[in-house]
Amino acid sequence: MTLRRFRYGRHPAQFAELALPAASDADPPGRRIAVVVHGGYWRSAFDASLGMPLARDLASSGWAAWNVEYRRLGAGGGWPATFIDVLAAMDMIGTWSTNVGSIGARPARIVLIGHSAGGQLAAWAARFRRVPIAGVVSQAGLLDLHAAEELALSHGAVRELMGGPSSELPAEFAAADPSRAIPLDVPVRCIHARADADVPFAQSSEFVRRSTRAGGDARLAEASGDHYTLIDPAHADWRLCVDAAVELAGSAPARE
Numbered sequence: 001m002t003l004r005r006f007r008y009g010r011h012p013a014q015f016a017e018l019a020l021p022a023a024s025d026a027d028p029p030g031r032r033i034a035v036v037v038h039g040g041y042w043r044s045a046f047d048a049s050l051g052m053p054l055a056r057d058l059a060s061s062g063w064a065a066w067n068v069e070y071r072r073l074g075a076g077g078g079w080p081a082t083f084i085d086v087l088a089a090m091d092m093i094g095t096w097s098t099n100v101g102s103i104g105a106r107p108a109r110i111v112l113i114g115h116s117a118g119g120q121l122a123a124w125a126a127r128f129r130r131v132p133i134a135g136v137v138s139q140a141g142l143l144d145l146h147a148a149e150e151l152a153l154s155h156g157a158v159r160e161l162m163g164g165p166s167s168e169l170p171a172e173f174a175a176a177d178p179s180r181a182i183p184l185d186v187p188v189r190c191i192h193a194r195a196d197a198d199v200p201f202a203q204s205s206e207f208v209r210r211s212t213r214a215g216g217d218a219r220l221a222e223a224s225g226d227h228y229t230l231i232d233p234a235h236a237d238w239r240l241c242v243d244a245a246v247e248l249a250g251s252a253p254a255r256e
Helices: 052-060 081-101 117-128 145-150 153-162 170-176 202-213 236-249
Strands: 002-007 015-020 032-037 064-068 109-115 133-139 188-193 218-223
Touching (some): 015 052, 015 081, 032 052, 032 117, 081 109, 081 117, 117 133, 133 236, 145 153, 188 202, 188 236
Parallel strands (some): 032 109, 133 188
Antiparallel strands (some): 002 015, 015 064
């Protein structure tokens, strides 16, 4: 595996790390790209080091993995800066996949994998079609910001992210909330444990229920562990996430 860091902006948090498989392991190089978006309730106490073990594991399986950092709460983040960063990082990997990652007439297939707050950001970014996306794997994603706000999850993290309550910022909340864009026009695979003490299981189950009712392609796989087993490469719950990514990467052509 090789690892390189790229900057997509001037802020110290505006970077992403590209983990590439050894040439002998690639399938072929660049055919499958995983964009890894870490969680941590958007706060600066948590960073891209959470996603690096996942990126390394994916690279060992033949993926190119793009581990994204972004401005977070307490370090220049919040609405809209955090969201702008995720799109900028997507633009950069999209350019790389176009110039390097395509194999003949078969374009690279990009799957977004986001944990917790990263699941919210991944599902949000998938709406904009900035690059061809095969689908989203949401790992205990915060997919309903309004419900998360009502529950005051993580001591009011959603209001902190958005800069105020939804009652005062209805347009901003509507723009940021994946549940307000149902159904997404890309497949979504939600992996969540009922024992998750950080993000309620209903964040995924309700998103899938509403998406399928609206005609979207969404599925839920119940994990056996907790919030963090989803990002433990040694745990079976992470394998559920990888299996979902493989299924999406091998499905119908990515939509432009």
